[in-house]
Amino acid sequence: MAAPPETMEKIMPKWMSWMKELQDNGYLKAGRPLERSGKLVTGKSRTVTDGPHVESKDLIGGFVIIEANDMNHAIEISHGCPALDNDGCVEIRPVMKLDM
Amino acid sequence: MTEFVLLFEGRVPPGSPQEMQKRTQKWIHWIQELSQKGLVAFPGCPLEGVMKRVTGSKREVTDVLFSELKDPVCGFIIILANDMEHAVEISRGCPGLDLEGTVEVRQVMTIH
Amino acid sequence: MMELSEHLFRHEHGRMIGVLTHLFGVHNLALAEDVVQDAFCRALEVWKFSGVPANPSAWLMATAKNRALDILRRERTARNYAPELGHLLQTEWTLSPTIDELFKSQTIADDQLRMMFTCCNPLLPESSQIALTLRVICGFSVEEAASAFLISQDAMEKRITRAKKVLAGSRTLFDLKDSDLCNRQSAVLRSLYLLFNEGYHATSSEIVVRKDICLEAMRLTSLLLHNPTTSTPATCALYALMHLLAARIPARMDEDGHIVVLKSQDRTQWSSELIAEGKRLLDLSAEGTELSEYHIEAAIAAVHADASSAAETDWEMIISLYDSLMALAPSPVIALNRAIAVAQLEGPLCGISAVEEIADRDRLLHYPFYHAAVGEMQLLAGNCAIAMHCFDEAQLYSRNASEKAFFKQRAEVCRIIEMEKSDRCIPACQRE
Known part of the structure; x- marks a missing residue:
């Protein structure tokens, strides 16, 4: 999920209420907002660089793990994400099942 | 201690069974070691190579061709x-x- | 659980390839290989976080099965799959039960054998059959297989690609009920024995990967013994032979990585467990009327195993076993081995005449151990100059650095003895 920083504070209540909604419906397994700056450790040489770039459009601002019936259900749930109202986006990835 | 998310990026190159087993074993040992040191805050999550993107106020849904992503995130873990x-x-x-993969290290935002 | 059993992936590779090739057809081997690779990738992604599941083999097989179902549902008509299953894969009604049936453990085991038989296609040269077995059944990468065979990756890649093309022509896996089973099984046994020998003649630098090959050849042979159709006395005898030879592996190389020949090996280093198991299998293989070359070769290996030194070996018995072997499957290499035994029993001159009597002796001219054997006999007979020449020839045809170093060292021994002889001559000459 990505959202422009300047509106972060304004939309905070929206986020809180969406999270509560996810929790009340029993969808929410975990979720974390992320600081915008980070480090990248790359390759055999373990090169450390600053990144990802804050100006990057695709910067991951945070994530939630939800339980949904299937991809369509997950898409439906994602529609409530406040980041979307600020031209942000949500990327949805299934978590691999740990047991067969 | 603070929570950090480690995003594991980059595809697994193909390898012989022997090579794949070696890689798997190395990972298991590493994660186990972190866990034994009490450094794992949330267990690791492997992600499927499938992605949908929902964008903007119009909630536009697009298929992302996973095979075309450069260094996709394949899994993550939260550590302390x-x-x-x-x-x-x-x-x-x-x-x-x-x-030649990458680990993206991101601090979890703490609510003040 | 944290530790994977050694070579688990390699062993599961062959099992998955067998059943998937049954399902997709031999002409879709590449697709089967993709599905297997996919299962390993998935295992890597999931097990890294979850640890090794309680039954990792079942986990991998279930993953391959799910992936296969996905593919069949998505591309039901896009490819021609196994011809004999064709219509069963066309509708959801029959697809699931067909696949459930295919992934039952007995079918999986049978399919792996059928894949082994498929790889030993008589249209392929033996070198390709064993390369294919190593690649397709044991899952060796081209690189691993090339280093095992001491050839370039390029050459191995070509050999495997060509072989796969030939294989694709057969479409279905070899049927164990086929009337040609007997012939095909002898090809399989020969391939497994060749594979074992590839590994057995390891040199120090690649000893690890090549010892793996011996173990793989033994494992595949044991698979044949687990199926009543393929568990023949010859298979059992081959398995016995492999045990008796493998018992010597610890003594075949000295600390510096030099070859130690049978007569100089420290026999206390031979594995007594492998010898005991080899003898038990040899007894077991005697049940029935079939007498194969593996029976006799195993019996010879057992005579060596029983002797505490080269001198105390029952050479008479060995010569008579070689006579039987010559009657059953004559070859110049066997005749050469017989001549070496004759030299041990009756002296080097008798050995040399036995060598001279070998039919098709010219076929041995590129075999380094032919020249080396004659060299040893000539050395014992006191003909150092001739012996030295023989070891020089052996060097010329040696197949790896370790062999070359060994022959060079033997030639050097000849040169020193020859020099000492002429040294002794000098005072005599001066007396003139």
Whole structure:
């Protein structure tokens, strides 16, 4: 999920209420907002660089793990994400099942 | 201790069964070691190579061709570290780096 | 659970390839290989976080099965799959039960054998059959297989690609009920024995990968013994032979990585467990009327195993076993081995005449151990100059650095003895 920083504070209540909604419906397994700056450790040489770039459009601002019936259900749930109202986006990835 | 998310990026290159087993074993040992040191805050999550993107107020849904992503995130884990430097130090042990992968280290925002 | 059993992936590779090739057809081997690779990738992604599941083999097989179902549902008509299953894969009604049936453990085991038989296609040269077995059944990478065979990766890649093309022509896996089973099984046994020998003649630098090959050849042979159709006395005898030879592996190389020949090996280093198991299998293989070359070769290996030194070996018995072997499957290499035994029993001159009597002796001219054997006999007979020449020839045809170094060292021994002889001559000449 990505959202422009300047509106972060304004939309905070929206986020809180969406999270509560996810929790009340029993969808929410975990979720974390992320600081915008980070480090990248790359390759055999373990090169450390600053990144990802804050100006990057695709910067991951945070994530939630939800339980949904299937991809369509997950898409439906994602529609409530406040980041979307600020031209942000949500990327949805299934978590691999740990047991067969 | 603060929470840090380690995003594991980069595809697994193909390898012989022997090679794949070696890689798997290395990962298992590394994660186990973190866990034994009490550094795992949330167990690791492997992600499927399938992605949908929902964009903007119109909720436009698009298929992302996973095979065309450059260094996709294949999984993540939340660890505990003293600070960013410590989290980077821990990340250096990641076996995926030996196959030219990347670990993106991001601090979890704490609500003040 | 944290530790994977050694070579688990390699062993599961062959099992998955067998059943998937049954399902997709031999002409879709590449697709089967993709599905297997996919299962390993998935295992890597999941097990890294979850640890090794309680039954990792079942986990991998279930993953391959799910992936296969996905593919069949998505591309039901896009490819021609196994011809004999064709219509069963066309509708959801029959697809699931067909696949459930295919992934039952007995079918999986049978399919792996059928794949082994498929790889030993008589249209392929033996070198390709064993390369294919190593690649397709044991899952060796081209690189691993090339280093095992001491050839370039390029050459191995070509050999495997060509072989796969030939294989694709057969579409279905070899049927164990086929009337040609007997012939095909002898080809399989020969391939497994060749594979074992590839590994057995390891040199120090690649000893690890090549010892793996011996173990793989033994494992595949044991698979044949687990199926009543393929568990023949010859298979059992081959398995016995492999045990008796493998018992010597610890003594075949000295600490510096040099070859130690049978007569100089420290026999206390031979594995007594492998010898005991080899003898038990040899007894077991005697049940029935079939007498194969593996029976006799195993019996010879057992005579060596029983002797505490080269001198105390029952050479008479060995010569008579070689006579039987010559009657059953004559070859110049066997005749050469017989001549070496004759030299041990009756002296080097008798050995040399036995060599001279070998039919098709010219076929041995590129075999380094032919020249080396004659060299040893000539050396014992006191003909150092001739012996030295023989070891020089052996060097010329040696197949790896370790062999070359060994022959060079033997030639050097000849040169020193020859020099000492002429040294002794000098005072005599001066007396003139």
